Amino acid sequence: MTQPRVAILMGSKNDYEVMRKAEETLKELGIASDTRVISAHRTPQRLTAFLADAESSGIEAVICGAGGAAHLAGAAAAHTLLPVLGVPIESSPLRGLDSLLSTVQMPGGIPVATFGVGPSGAQNAALFAAAILARKDPGVRERLAKYREAQSAAVPERP
Ligand code: RP5
Numbered sequence: 569m570t571q572p573r574v575a576i577l578m579g580s581k582n583d584y585e586v587m588r589k590a591e592e593t594l595k596e597l598g599i600a601s602d603t604r605v606i607s608a609h610r611t612p613q614r615l616t617a618f619l620a621d622a623e624s625s626g627i628e629a630v631i632c633g634a635g636g637a638a639h640l641a642g643a644a645a646a647h648t649l650l651p652v653l654g655v656p657i658e659s660s661p662l663r664g665l666d667s668l669l670s671t672v673q674m675p676g677g678i679p680v681a682t683f684g685v686g687p688s689g690a691q692n693a694a695l696f697a698a699a700i701l702a703r704k705d706p707g708v709r710e711r712l713a714k715y716r717e718a719q720s721a722a723v724p725e726r727p
Contacts, residue, residue, distance in 0.1 A: 571626045572602035574697045575618070577644060579607045579634035583657050587633040589687040590655070593694035597711045599701060602627070608634070608643040615640075619647040629697040632680075633690060635659030638667035641680040651700060653693040654680040 632641035633655040641654030654671035658664030664685035672682040683689035702709035
């Protein structure tokens with residue numbers, strides 16, 4: 569099995585509907601990922617155990633999706649020096665605004681790169697993780713360039 573280079577964490581299995589977009593995007597770019605359900609408050613030990621080994625096991629970026637009082641990305645960032653990318657999920661009566669603010673408003677000192685709410689955010693987090701890997705991996709850079717080219721080619725000149 570190929571060694572995963574990006575971890576995709578989510579606070580609940582119910583977040584997978586959104587976070588599968590990150591998984592699919594990384595797969596499209598030929599980047600192996602490891603997808604886990606890890607809740608900062610329901611399974612705190614799972615979070616610390618996973619992040620204790622993540623960097624040494626070859627993970628280069630951690631994407632975290634969570635809804636509600638979404639503290640998963642911030643808690644993950646506190647446990648690792650790896651770049652942490654946050655995806656707010658619309659799963660509460662506040663429809664993602666709560667998750668967005670919880671994820672983006674990290675106090676200075678522990679950064680979380682925060683993306684948009686929902687599947688587009690999950691997709692962009694994956695593309696951003698690919699851009700990080702592409703700095704040192706010409707193969708990923710090439711596939712990222714092709715992804716952009718295909719995207720441009722799919723836009724019609726007229727409606
Ligand atoms: C968060 O609470 C999860 O990320 C999820 O979006 C939300 C609700 O979780 P469930 O009650 O659906 O498991 O921790």
